[in-house]
Amino acid sequence: MQTVHSLDPLRSAIQTLRQTGTVALVPTMGALHEGHLTLVREARKRADHVVVSIFVNPLQFGVNEDLDAYPRQLERDCNLLEPEGVALVWAPTVDAMYPQGFATNIAVTGVSDGLCGASRPGHFDGVATVVCKLFHQVLPDVALFGEKDWQQLAVIRRMARDLDLTRPHVDAIIGVDTVREEDGVARSSRNAYLTAEQRAAAVTLPTAMKAAIAAIEGGAPVAEALGDLEKALLAGGFASIDYAELRDAESLVPLDARSDRPMRLLVAARIGKARLIDNMAVVPR
Structure with missing residues (x-):
């Protein structure tokens, strides 16, 4: 090499x-x-x-x-x-x-x-x-x-x-595809900034995202599902949330309702010295 x-x-x-x-x-x-x-x-x-x-x-x-x-x-x-x-x-x-x-x-x-x-x-x-x-x-x-x-x-x-x-x-x-740890947290160089306690709390991010996706795919209003996601992150140890949005997967146009096109749920939130980002697919209706 x-x-x-x-x-x-x-x-x-x-x-x-x-x-x-x-x-x-x-x-x-x-x-x-x-x-x-x-x-x-x-x-x-x-x-x-x-x-x-x-x-x-x-x-x-x-x-x-x-x-x-x-x-x-x-x-x-x-x-x-x-x-x-x-x-x-x-x-x-x-x-x-x-x-x-x-x-x-x-x-x-x-x-x-x-x-x-x-x-x-x-x-x-x-x-x-x-x-x-x-x-x-x-x-x-x-x-x-x-x-x-x-x-x-x-x-x-x-x-x-x-x-x-x-x-x-x-x-x-x-x-x-995103590579994840066994608990679902996305691999990132910035994970090294987390203390052991913060790293344990970071699992709240993929867990809350999966819950929001299940809610959206089950027919819940998008705003309600995203609101619950943000509440879960703050309760789970995150200090703040930069964004939690549902968007068209290709154009990234914001969506306020479930679409018949491929979608992504995208989240960025801060915990300790780290700003963690993640995204997951949402199944079209």
């Missing part, structure tokens, strides 16, 4: 890989866990070579967010990736990704509105900009992202379609 930190060696390595097959990209910010490794294993099924990017992207962190505290553990991450058959780790420096004078920003409207887009202004501009750069740098045949960040996945798919980064009618942006 090769690890490169600047663009010229990356391009040379990608050219060599392409001589013997297809390339899949798994973009990450490092601090890898089983969720990331699941993406890598799925990538190996879909391409001859797997490239994993590890870059803590400053453009997607807002003021007073955890950019400085976000874990950076490249050696550990590489030790996890090598046994998984990863061909190349692209771990650019900030200067390599955003050289002096960098002045370009990609904004994807619509799907970025509300949800994390409201509570984290500029976040999805940063995501779209860095992912667009990664696509141009690695030129992957497919790229894989976790469904835990559902709004992010929607933003990336919209950007890829709008900027012709993928071929029409080809599903080159692959969403992979």
Whole structure:
């Protein structure tokens, strides 16, 4: 497994890989866990070579967010990736990704509105900009992202379609099911911020979401089900709720009633120093 930190060696390595097959990209910010490794294993099924990017992207962190505290553990991450058959780790420096004078920003409207887009202004501009750069740098045949960040996945798919980064009618942006702990809590690098007591309380999130989904699918008013969800989170140890919404799964248009199209229940809530996000499918009527 090769690890490169600047663009010229990356391009040379990608050219060599392409001589013997297809390339899949798994973009990450490092601090890898089983969720990331699941993406890598799925990538190996879909391409001859797997490239994993590890870059803590400053453009997607807002003021007073955890950019400085976000874990950076490249050696550990590489030790996890090598046994998984990863061909190349692209771990650019900030200067390599955003050289002096960098002045370009990609904004994807619509799907970025509300949800994390409201509570984290500029976040999805940063995501779209860095992912667009990664696509141009690695030129992957497919790229894989976790469904835990559902709004992010929607933003990336919209950007890829709008900027012709993928071929029409080809599903080159692959969403992979959220990886969960045995108690149902979604795997996340930010779970490391939780104390043992907070981690035990975090199970309230998937439990309350499943109850809300059951209520909605059973015919309960959406507002009532979401209200009960929020009450359960606050009673279970969460300090505050950024959002709890039912939305169209593709367009992310807010829904105040159960639809006949695929839907997602999306929630973000704060407990201790962590802001946890999750989403689950809701069966159409």
